[in-house]
Amino acid sequence: MHETELKFELSSSGAAQLLKKNPFDSSPTILQQKSIYFDAPGWELSKRGVSLRIRQSGNERIQTVKAGNGAAAGSYTREEWEQPVAGDLPVLDDPEIRDLLAGAGPKLAPVFEVHVKRHRWNVADGDATIEVALDLGKVVAADREAPLCEIEFERKAGSPTALFALARKVDQMTPVHLGVLSKAERGYRLLGAAPGAVKASPTPLTSEMSAATAFAHIAAACLRQFRLNEMALTWSRDAEALHQARVSLRRLRSLCSISKSLFEDSRFDHLREELKWLASELGDARNIDVMIDRASGEALSHRLRDARDDAYGAVKAALSSVRARSLMIDTAEWISIRDWRTNQSGEAGHDQSSRDFAAGVFDKLWKKVAKRGTNLIEADDETRHEVRIAAKKLRYAAEFFAPLYASKGESKRHRRFITAMSDLQDELGSLNDLATASDMLSALGLLDVAGAEELLGANDKAKLLQQAAEAHDNFVETKRFWR
Template sequence: MQETELKLELSRSGAGSLLKKNPFGSSPTILQQRSIYFDTPGWDLSKRGLSLRIRQSGNERIQTVKAGDGAAAGSFTREEWERPVAGDAPILDDPQIRDLLAGAGSKLAPLFEVHVKRHSWNVIDDDATVEVALDIGKVVAADRESPLCEIELEKKAGPPRALFALARKVDLITPAHLGVMSKAERGYRLLGPAPGAAKAAPTPLTSDMSAATAFACIAAACLRQFRLNEAALGWSGDAEALHQARVSLRRLRSLFSICKSLFDDSRFDHLREEFKWLTSELGDARNIDVMIDRASSEALSSCLREARDEAYAAVEASLSSTRARSLMIDATEWISIEGWRTQSDETLHVQSSTDFASMVFDKFRKKVAKDGDNLIDADDESRHKVRIAAKKLRYAAEFFEPLYNNKTEAKRHRRFIKALKDLQDQLGSLNDIATAPDMLAALELSEVAGAKDLYSAEDKSKLLEDAAKAHDAFVNTRRFWR
């Protein structure tokens, strides 16, 4: 059977508020649950996108195997197989399950456990039935453990929009952040090194996907990357986590920009504007981090670190705002339900992802090649526009990379990305020099010792020469898509 659910993360105090106000129309059923997760020593199941657990609730034990990408971006849709078992050892006598686990059965061993107190409700609203489960507990792996407090909304009948309506009802009572990690993923994370900043990972695409389906997959992956980094930033205050959170938003905005021809939907435009707002909220903090790395005097470094504390506090306030939380829920609903397919030109939605990608590559390659032809004499604004076009082209090349996987295409793709990265690096450094005076003035640091070193004419002259060379190298790099 197929499972469709929406996951939200709450604080312990928030869970208490939710239980006290109980917006679900009935008293909850309360159970203590213990789940044991199994895998091979080499994590074969995890690598294949599978999970296997035995969950004990009272005297009942249920074995569950789940398949598919259960950790895309809050809205989980995956296949699952359940059966009762007598003990804490997996039973693999079903031929379908044996085939699914393909050779892993004899190597399976318990890896970690999840212990929760579950409060559950069945909520019926018109033609929709949703199972609500609030889990408060912990994940335990070897000698490590982490707290767990989340609410799962699983569609049992009716339209999936009911999940998001309930999510908004929960968020009115207590802050509810989009959840992007399954319990299994939390356990695997405990077994490895402490997770830090999350970089973008390839999105599995196939050539038989439509452009619209590819868009939905990539957008969900961008949301997931953002939420992972938002969480890491919350407990670490790490500059790389903030950088990658901003990268994920810029990738998402670039995706919306290159795919705008697919949509004629007012919600699309609204989401674009909201992601632009959220990206800007992280901008000052990131710019200060860049200047700290380049600062040549201790006086300037000290002042910038003070400014950094204020900027990071502003970022925290923005990310914890109702507006930011609502954006994550709204975007996930729009992407996963895909009502936009019925409001736009259907011929665009059946266009193959490969044809669409080629069109995007041709368009932005031409723009970067033409507009960057005279970088040395161009003004700062013109170079900035080339930088933006190069960034969109690189993100597009990364988004659609899985579609170009034969040996020749892969080799050309690596060279193309390297040429683009070299160009972006030079243009990015030039942009840092161009924006530094205004940033320093806004921080009232223009006269601090070392401030003018952040935008020296000598550095700019050298960067302009390097940028022109990088542009020439890019123009001479072979295309990987034709």
């Protein structure tokens, strides 16, 4: 069967407040649960996107096997198989499960446990029936443990929009943040090194997918990348986590921009503007991090570090704001519900094949970068910035749709193309750092501090311009992988 649920994280004090107010019009059923998760050596099941657990509640034990898309954000739709078992050892008598485990069965062993006190409600909302579960507890792996506090909304019947409406109702009572980690993923993260910055990873796509389905998969992966890096920022001021959080928002905005022809939706422009706002809230901190890396004078470095503390404080305030939390809920709903209309001509443009759509995007952006970058040395800063933005969109698009070009020849051309794009982006990025350094230092009141002049890089600009022009020539000459 399929499982559709929406997950959020909250603080223990927030959970206590929610239990006190109890917005679900009934008393909860309270269950003590212990779940044992199993895997084969080398975490073989996890690498396949499969989890196997036995959950004990009272005298009842239920074995659950799940398989699905780990790139989802907030809203999960997964294959699930459940059956009662007598003890704490997996039972693999279902042929479908045996096929899914593909030889891993004899090697299965416990890897971690999850202990929770579950408060469960059944909520009726119009034609929808929703099971709400508030889990308070911990994840235990060997000699490590981590607290667990999350709330799940699982649709049993009716429209999935009811899940998001109920989530907004809860968020008004106590702050909740979009959940992107399953309990199984929490256990595996606890087994490894402390999690830090998370870079984008390829999203599984097939040529048979429609353009709209591909968009939804990629967008969910971008949202997941953002939340994972946002989580890292809650316990550290990691410059790379901040950078990757901002990258994930830029990737999502770029995806929306290149996919605009798929939608005629009143929410589209609003969400894109809100994503722009959130990315901008991270901008000052990121710019200061870049300048700290380039600064050589001790006085300037010290002043920049002080400014960095203030900037990261502003980032924390923005990420914890009602506006940011609402944006995550709204975006997750828009991506997962997919009630997008056809384009203005009445044709179902979003039914176009993902590969045909991607090729059209590549052609359009390639021409823009090639044409606008023909004279980078003589161009003004604004024009070079426009080339940089177009190049960034093309680079992101090439990464988004890379799985659609998986033959040996296509993969080889794709790698060469990405290398040429990266070189061009690096040079244009360095020029952009020079162009924005003066305004940034002025805003921080640091233009007159010793060492500031080096960040303005007037002596480096001619060299960077020449390197950018050469990188652009190489980009134009690089064979296009989609042709």
